[in-house]
Amino acid sequence: MDVFLQQLPQLLINGLTLGAVYALIALGYSMVYGVLQLLNFAHGDVYMIGAFIGYFVMVAFLPPDGPIIAPVLIIIFMMLLAMLGCGVLGVVIEQFAYRPLRNAPRIAPLISALGVSFFIQNAVQLTLTAKFRNYETEKLIAPGLAFDFGNARLSVTRALVIVTAIVLMIILQYLIRRTKLGKAMRAVAIDREAAAMMGVNVDQVIVFTFFIGSALAGAAGVLTGIVFTRIYHFMGFSAGLKGFTAAVLGGIGNIPGAMLGGFILGLTETFAVVFISSTYKDIVAFIVLIIVLLLRPRGLLGARIAQKV
Amino acid sequence: MKFRKSLIGVLALAVVPMAFNSVVFAQTPTIKIGIMAPITGPAASIGTEQLNWAKMAVDDFNAANGWNVEAVESDTELDAAKAVTAAESLIADADIYGVVGPAGSQEVEATGPKFKEARLTTISGSATRPSLTTSGNDTFFRVVPTDDAQGPTDGNFIANELGATKLFIIDDQTSYAAGLADAASAAFEATGGTIVGRESVKQDDQDFSTLVTKAVGAGAEVIFFPGQIASQGALLAKAILEQGADITVFGADGFQSVDDFIKGSAGAAEGAYVSAFAPDIHKLESSADMVKRYTEKYGEFGTFGPPTYAATTVLLEAIKRASDAGNLTREGVRDEVAKTDQASSVLGNAIAFDENGDVKNAAFYIFQVVGDNFELIPSSSDEMMEMTPEATPSS
Numbered sequence: 167m168d169v170f171l172q173q174l175p176q177l178l179i180n181g182l183t184l185g186a187v188y189a190l191i192a193l194g195y196s197m198v199y200g201v202l203q204l205l206n207f208a209h210g211d212v213y214m215i216g217a218f219i220g221y222f223v224m225v226a227f228l229p230p231d232g233p234i235i236a237p238v239l240i241i242i243f244m245m246l247l248a249m250l251g252c253g254v255l256g257v258v259i260e261q262f263a264y265r266p267l268r269n270a271p272r273i274a275p276l277i278s279a280l281g282v283s284f285f286i287q288n289a290v291q292l293t294l295t296a297k298f299r300n301y302e303t304e305k306l307i308a309p310g311l312a313f314d315f316g317n318a319r320l321s322v323t324r325a326l327v328i329v330t331a332i333v334l335m336i337i338l339q340y341l342i343r344r345t346k347l348g349k350a351m352r353a354v355a356i357d358r359e360a361a362a363m364m365g366v367n368v369d370q371v372i373v374f375t376f377f378i379g380s381a382l383a384g385a386a387g388v389l390t391g392i393v394f395t396r397i398y399h400f401m402g403f404s405a406g407l408k409g410f411t412a413a414v415l416g417g418i419g420n421i422p423g424a425m426l427g428g429f430i431l432g433l434t435e436t437f438a439v440v441f442i443s444s445t446y447k448d449i450v451a452f453i454v455l456i457i458v459l460l461l462r463p464r465g466l467l468g469a470r471i472a473q474k475v
Numbered sequence: 476m477k478f479r480k481s482l483i484g485v486l487a488l489a490v491v492p493m494a495f496n497s498v499v500f501a502q503t504p505t506i507k508i509g510i511m512a513p514i515t516g517p518a519a520s521i522g523t524e525q526l527n528w529a530k531m532a533v534d535d536f537n538a539a540n541g542w543n544v545e546a547v548e549s550d551t552e553l554d555a556a557k558a559v560t561a562a563e564s565l566i567a568d569a570d571i572y573g574v575v576g577p578a579g580s581q582e583v584e585a586t587g588p589k590f591k592e593a594r595l596t597t598i599s600g601s602a603t604r605p606s607l608t609t610s611g612n613d614t615f616f617r618v619v620p621t622d623d624a625q626g627p628t629d630g631n632f633i634a635n636e637l638g639a640t641k642l643f644i645i646d647d648q649t650s651y652a653a654g655l656a657d658a659a660s661a662a663f664e665a666t667g668g669t670i671v672g673r674e675s676v677k678q679d680d681q682d683f684s685t686l687v688t689k690a691v692g693a694g695a696e697v698i699f700f701p702g703q704i705a706s707q708g709a710l711l712a713k714a715i716l717e718q719g720a721d722i723t724v725f726g727a728d729g730f731q732s733v734d735d736f737i738k739g740s741a742g743a744a745e746g747a748y749v750s751a752f753a754p755d756i757h758k759l760e761s762s763a764d765m766v767k768r769y770t771e772k773y774g775e776f777g778t779f780g781p782p783t784y785a786a787t788t789v790l791l792e793a794i795k796r797a798s799d800a801g802n803l804t805r806e807g808v809r810d811e812v813a814k815t816d817q818a819s820s821v822l823g824n825a826i827a828f829d830e831n832g833d834v835k836n837a838a839f840y841i842f843q844v845v846g847d848n849f850e851l852i853p854s855s856s857d858e859m860m861e862m863t864p865e866a867t868p869s870s
Contacts, residue, residue: 169692176718180684296515298706304741309716321717394681395713396706396739398517404679439685440692444674445648 170440175318177436183324183393185432186331190386191409192416192424193338194256194379200355200419201375202268204275208259208282210406212380215286216252216387217397220244221299228305237306241392245330248388249381256380257373265369283402290399298398301391327389334385335425338378342421351375355419383409408451415455417468426466430454504803507545508533508790509565511576511586511597512783516552517678517704520735522578525600527773528780529575532787536795544791547571551582553678553703558582559589566593572797572808573598573790575783579703580604580651587612596809598790600783603728603752604654608831614809616828618785618820619752620837622651625727626658628839629750633659633697633725634666636852637748643672643695643722645686645711647702655701655727663699671695678704683714691720701727705735712743728752731778737844747844748852753778754840755851759823777849785820792817 191213198206223244228234263282267275303309303323311322342348353361354371362368390405391397408431416427431451438450458466510529513522526548533546549565551558558577565571566589573596577583583602590597591612598616599607605621633639642663646652653675660670671693674686690698700711708730715722724747730736731751737744755778756762762781769776793811797803800811817826827835842849 173688173692176688177685180682180688183684184682291515296517296519298517298520298735298739300706300709300739300741302741309741309743310719312717312719319718323717390681394710395741396681396710400517400679401681436685439674440689444645444676444680444686448677 172317173440175315177440178433179318179320179324181433181436182328182429183432184435185429186328187386187390187393187405187428188408188412188431189425189428190331190334190382190389191405192412192428193335193421194383195410195413196416196418196421196424197351197375197379199413200421201351201358201372202264202275203272204264205279205410206259206264206379207276207279207406207410208263208286209379209383210402210404210409211283211286212252212255212259212402213383213387213390213405213409214290214397214399214402215255216248216384217391217401218290218294218299218387219248219251219384220388220391221301221397223247224301224306228302234305241306241326244388245385248384250384252384252387253377253381256376256383259380260373260376265372283406287399287402294399296399298396301395301397303392303395306392323393327393330385330389334382338382339421341378347371347374411451411455414465415458417462417465420465420467423465423467430466505545505570506542506572506794506798506803507547507568507570508787508794509547509549509568509571509574509576510787511549511551511558511561511565511574511582512578513553514548514550516550516554517706518553518578518729520705520732521601521729521777521779522550522553524773524776524780525576525578525783528600528769528776528784529787531769531772532784532791536788536791540795542795544794545570549574549576551577551579553579553582555579555581555585558586562586562589566590566595571595572794572803572805573812575600575787575790578602579649580607580654581649583607583615584650587615590614594805594809596790596793596805596812598786598812600786601728601752601779602651604651605658606654608833613813613832616786616789616812616832616834618789618822618826618834618837619728619782620839621833622655622658624837625750625752625839626655627662628841629655629699629701629725629727630659630662631666632748632750632841632852633699634663634668637697637723637725639696639723640668641671641694641696642668643690643693643698644670644674645698645700645702646673646675647678647700647704647707648675649678649703651703651729652701652727656699659699659701676702676707678702678707680707681710683707683711684718687711687714687718687720687722690722691718695722697723697725699725701729703729705730705732706739708736708747708749709740709744712740712747716743723747725749728778731842731849733775733777733847733849737847737849744844745846749842749844749849751778751840751842751849752837753782753822755842755849756781756821756823758851761819761823762821765821781821785822785826788820789815789817789826 227240263278313320350366350371412427412431416423435447438447512525549561580602603622605623646656708726726749730749796811797807841852
């Protein structure tokens with residue numbers, strides 16, 4: 167127990183990093199579900215594409231040798247391009263895979279989502295091969311750069327991930343709570359037809375929802391690359407599953423819920439490794455999910471809403 | 476009209492050789508061998524290397540004997556379920572007389588019964604779990620030593636050469652890694668050392684930071700991680716460096732990848748150890764020509780590919796002997812493989828199998844990461860082969 171108390175700060179740092187990534191992925195799941203009641207299973211693969219865009223931007227800007235000019239700018243550029251690229255990809259997916267099925271039974275877009283997921287994974291494997299690629303984070307941020315708190319070490323890399331994720335969440339929260347677009351999104355989420363009758367351009371709102379959700383997944387992809395460094399074509403599968411779990415945990419369709427769910431999931435996994443075993447960390451995470459759903463079927467922050475008929 | 480004429484011409488050009496080919500094939504029997512490797516997926520870097528070495532062995536054999544053996548690529552993605560599907564399609568092809576692979580022990584376990592029933596010989600260049608040869612599958616052979624040798628070699632080296640008393644063990648939930656981890660931990664405990672933690676990860680896990688925190692808390696001096704995915708070794712090394720911990724990484728043959736383990740770790744793997752079932756043939760004088768030809772055609776390689784070349788050669792020679800004896804059947808090939816007696820191989824050792832299908836007198840080697848290379852630790856093998864000191868190291 168003494169050892170555990172000593173290590174608690176380090177574990178919190180580890181868990182929050184993981185949680186920040188999960189939360190960013192969960193947001194996209196939750197937003198799309200909120201507006202369309204659609205589980206966008208291709209979301210994890212959008213995240214993977216984000217990681218790859220960030221990687222190629224990094225490769226393009228890193229000189230083969232010699233000093234690196236403005237690493238901070240490179241990171242910002244990686245983030246922005248990945249977010250933009252993924253946002254556009256999300257819109258394209260919506261256009262081709264979901265819009266034609268908008269009035270179909272709910273199972274149809276779900277199958278379509280799985281198809282898109284396979285398509286993206288295999289397209290990446292075919293074009294970029296199944297090779298692992300590594301973010302050269304150490305060239306952007308010196309590995310030794312860290313804040314030491316007693317036994318714990320918060321590397322600048324992790325600090326960057328956690329802070330960036332939180333900043334993005336605050337911006338998102340502002341966007342949804344304080345802007346006209348956010349108001350329109352909330353209106354569409356509550357009742358699409360009524361919103362349309364009030365003059366909300368539903369198609370446009372859905373396009374924006376996909377854009378923003380996918381952009382956040384892209385950001386999560388780049389942050390994963392920066393902190394965990396290894397990226398490959400299949401990485402979106404388990405990350406997507408975790409993001410989905412986080413979204414359900416927090417209450418799917420609920421934005422603060424997705425953030426909370428992500429952080430809880432990250433911390434749960436981390437503590438499961440220490441208290442139980444890394445072997446069982448996923449099992450523990452899913453047991454927590456089941457318990458939460460038993461006690462609160464709509465997730466931690468999920469509102470009680472009447473099922474649409 | 477002109478267009479139509481030229482189109483007919485093109486069609487005719489395309490059809491004639493096809494017809495011609497089929498006539499040729501009808502006269503001489505087609506001989507194919509299957510090459511099962513994780514060509515894509517998480518171990519693709521190793522699988523591609525195995526595939527390329529196997530192809531080179533087939534080309535060399537065809538050139539030397541004037542044959543036209545065809546290599547059938549079969550991707551397993553290092554996944555037992557996919558390996559079974561791949562095995563079924565190889566078995567269904569009656570022209571296939573033997574298979575090189577599969578690569579991973581879990582794949583051999585999954586496909587073994589099918590191959591045995593079909594009497595189709597498999598020769599692996601990398602599956603090291605001991606029980607594979609002792610479980611009664613007489614169609615399975617391997618040209619690499621088993622983890623009965625590797626585990627104790629590693630455990631003893633960690634205790635005696637590294638002087639560690641506290642060992643933390645991670646496996647990747649494969650039958651290969653779990654078996655090797657058990658063998659090494661038994662040997663390590665026998666020297667009086669303590670196992671301070673035993674964990675397992677999934678092969679797609681990315682985050683090793685909490686495992687490192689746990690190992691630090693347990694006071695580990697060395698982490699033994701006999702994983703199959705070399706890039707996970709790099710992730711572990713990076714997590715150790717990030718937390719500023721003083722822990723040595725010790726991996727097994729799965730980490731023998733310069734790209735994924737050494738370069739992927741961006742320097743964090745410096746000083747780490749790995750064991751390997753094959754020597755670094757870059758340093759074998761007898762294989763210098765082979766190294767040159769391979770590098771020119773396919774690029775750099777580690778220690779995973781050459782054993783597959785050896786396995787392919789053993790299979791092809793057996794097919795030839797069976798054919799010469801007029802007994803070119805799957806069973807006939809199996810019998811000839813069992814009788815293999817090669818005086819030398821690309822690995823520098825002679826190849827002959829014992830009654831279980833294990834290669835006789837093979838040794839494990841221990842390497843340390845120095846710069847961008849795996850450097851052989853001289854004491855790790857008594858069977859040092861003729862080394863050329865000035866030979867260029869692998870990269």
